[in-house]
Amino acid sequence: MLPPATVPDAVTTSCGFLLVLSIAVPVAGVLLAFVLGDRWVRLVAFTIIPIVLAIVAATVLVLPQSKGPLVYLLGAWTPPLGVALRADGLSAVMLAATAVVISAVSVFAVADFRPTAAEPRAPFAFWILLLAIWGALNTIFVGGDLFTLYVALELLTFAAVPLVSLDGRPETLQAALRYLLFALLGSVLYLLGAALLYGRYGTLDIVLLSSRIGAEPASLVAAALMTSGLLAKTALFPLHLWLPPAHAGAPAAASAILSGLVVKGSFFIIVRLWFQVMPGLLGFAATQLLAALGAAAIVFGSVLALRQERLKLLIAYSTLAQIGYLFLMFPLALDASGYLESGEALAGGLLQAASHATAKAAMFMAAGSIYAGLGHDRITGLHGVARVLPLSVLAFAVAGIALMGVQPSGASLAKDLLLQVATETGQWWWAVVLQAGGIFTAAYVVLVLAHALASSDKSVTLIGPASRPRDIAALILALCSLLLGLVPWEPFLPVPYDSTSSLFGPGTLFKLLLPVLGGVVLAILLSPWPHPLASSARWKVATRVLDPFRRISLAFGSLVERGNSVLCEWPAASISLLVLALLFGALMLVAT
């Protein structure tokens, strides 16, 4: 069960020092690597990564034994004057997921990052930024007050932005600058909210604040500002203008980190804010709005993903859709008295975040291998790639299967939990969206696999060497995501029933067939590129029947694309940010 978060805890617990170490060791690594310079950077990184991995493992093992969260008071000052670090079940899950992803990416990056003539310092920068991102993420997961979270969030952005432009091309520099400026707008709104909360309640400590906060104008305005600021950093639709160019332009290892982990940082702060600081303030309408944005993100992201020409852009748009999926848990977590309950819905959301982190990182790594092998990543040019790069395609397939929610993946367990809560609370419309999300995910996975597995007329030549450690790292990460449903979650998250019992039932088959069949239909209807079956004579009848539907869906797709290009203009995106802040404020005011 979740440890109770409302008890004022003002003592350092016995193993609390682990939390300090989980932040201090990566930061020490950054400084050390910076001082020692280019020659030693790998040695430093490969010393620090196992140490932090051990610290995180120790934290995860110690937490179930201690009653309640692990706490460390910095300098033994108690809040509100001091700063506390706390790790509860949510922190443990995210700490572990981050550690696994970063370890796999670092194995991948050893093979991938070699100093080139164009950018001799790119590997050096990559390793330093990797450690910096790890330190910042750990701070977000264990930070106990809203200002620490702000600083950690900024550190995360400052480490993530240079990762986007590692190769120094003008397009990626522009993407990085857009990302930085929009993220800064978001974080200033968050800081403004924090100032208002401090002014009213005299503390920013999460536990203290949750006991003091009430439904007053100051707290509602602060909640609206902080939420919309964090949404901008998470790139929830319609605030996603920076995400696709930034995530698709970065080198594969950097994309895996950005897409898998960095967006989860601000998502985690939203979870902390709504579930722990002000669970009683939001009310029905605001949570419905949040999930409606999520649903819109699923439709927009998936339709756009199916229309992309390049594999990396497809994966970037699929991240957009998956971010939307994470926000479906908010209305489901609301109980009858309008209070956000840290129950099964929250567990489902967190599980989805963890499984998306692993699966999406694996997908980007597989795409990186394919790009390195072929010299391009055009989806229509992937024919025959499964023969020359079988491990990369396998890793992509396993990650995709895990992501679409096939047993026993983490996504499947998350979907089960959310669907169950949706039935219990009678919110059937979110159950529909949850199923549709799985089908859309299947659509773009099927699309890529159909092209990759199709036979090619001419032999495929590799321009780069296929690297086995690179592919194996991606494959292991994808398998992690696929097996997440089998992990015993009870000590960390309230997962009520034993999910492994129904592993080989008729339900499993249905859960596999529904998304795959729906996905095939959607992929044929929405993808504008000639699909591999179009030329075969046997399918002529089917294609003739489907043709009018296909024309309608393609028109819908191009409409979505045009709408998206309007939303991705800077003024439109920043005005929708302000409008969202106003809407959240108004809805919360009505609710209280």
Place this chain on the structure above:
Amino acid sequence: MSGTTVFGLCAAAAVGLGLYGLITNPQPLRKIIAFNLLGSGVFLLFGVVGRRGAAAGLGNDPVPQALVITGVVVAFSATALAIALLLRLFKAAGSATLSSAPMRADPDPSGD
């Protein structure tokens, strides 16, 4: 009207101007300056909050001052990073714009 009210109104004005600049100005450099204005407004608000004395019995609450100092450092680093990126972008592309129109791939020697 007391001093804190005046400062509070100034903070609100700075935040408003900064937001306006950040949204409407197309040039990245002006956006960065507008972000700094916006940030100053927020820091001023923190100052007002400290002056009002949220902690009991103190004439002036020290915690917001510590927060402002940290915030200033963060905003400074953000500005430095943004300027560095902007300079790199100008060097690489020959122009500095955020519009998503396709850019020239190779640097134009006559551009700078």
